[in-house]
Ligand SMILES: Nc1nc2c(ncn2[C@@H]2O[C@H](COP(=O)(O)OP(=O)(O)OP(=O)(O)O)[C@@H](O)[C@H]2O)c(=O)[nH]1
């Protein structure tokens with residue numbers, strides 16, 4: 231019996247990252263720009279996707295992947311009801327989507343027809359940040375009722391963001407949410423982060439977001 | 454937390470490397486984990502004990518090497534150790550920082566027995 235040390239040096243999420251790379255290629259080949267949408271449960275992810283569809287639907291074909299820990303199709307049904315293709319992925323209790331799950335979801339969508347793919351990740355502020363899906367940008371929705379201290383408590387997810395959306399601004403009069411304090415925390419973690427304040431209830435701020443997104447879609451078509 | 458998925462990956466990687474080395478058994482697994490990775494050692498260990506049973510990794514000891522987070526300041530190019538999660542550059546007060554160390558998350562090596 232001999233004891234040997236075997237050099238490994240392999241990223242623990244290597245398998246996930248390789249599949250993420252394949253997803254990115256599949257999305258690029260299909261010409262679909264993609265967003266990994268993260269947030270706490272109930273922050274308004276599905277509401278925001280519906281508002282985005284409403285704003286862009288005349289000229290942008292949008293596909294949606296809905297991640298949920300339970301085998302329900304509530305969110306995907308809402309997207310299908312407004313005439314866009316959506317698939318529901320049940321993570322089987324896992325707290326996040328991973329690249330393999332997204333790959334399975336992509337296979338059920340008419341990718342070549344889709345201009346914009348939105349992935350609604352599982353409602354969670356910790357785990358989704360660790361798993362690359364192969365999407366083009368990371369977007370977080372922070373909603374007013376969650377409180378103004380979330381950047382300080384969940385720094386990791388803020389560090390990796392490309393866009394931040396502050397939702398439920400219609401509730402600002404009823405909740406003690408110090409916008410300055412919140413934004414200061416964000417600025418410490420991700421200086422200059424592109425941020426939109428919106429209300430999916432009143433529609434406030436959705437136009438500015440939709441304009442920005444149109445710009446990103448146009449830019450991604452050029453490369 | 455996603456320790457279950459992480460533990461599955463650890464088992465997969467260790468098993469694959471052990472088989473390549475034609476080992477009979479894995480005795481030790483050395484992991485390098487940065488302070489900024491949100492992984493709880495105890496719960497990986499908890500899943501590990503159950504998951505490694507009846508595999509080539511049964512009874513293997515997990516070793517966690519934690520790496521202190523270090524930030525690089527984009528404004529003055531200074532480097533410093535991060536004590537809490539949210540602190541500015543001690544030299545110039547800037548928050549424009551990038552991670553220089555502390556986001557590691559890999560398996561460094563394994564120790565195996567050969568017959
Ligand atoms: N007042 C107000 N309520 C909102 C707003 N946006 C969403 N809501 C409400 O918030 C609740 C949750 O919204 P969803 O869009 O289902 O949130 P979600 O993040 O998709 O939730 P999960 O998928 O379950 O994690 C619903 O009752 C929405 O009507 C908003 O801007 N203002």
Ligand SMILES: [Mg+2]
Nearest residue numbers: 275276305350
């Ligand atoms: Mg939803």
Ligand SMILES: [Zn+2]
Nearest residue numbers: 526529542545
């Ligand atoms: Zn500095």
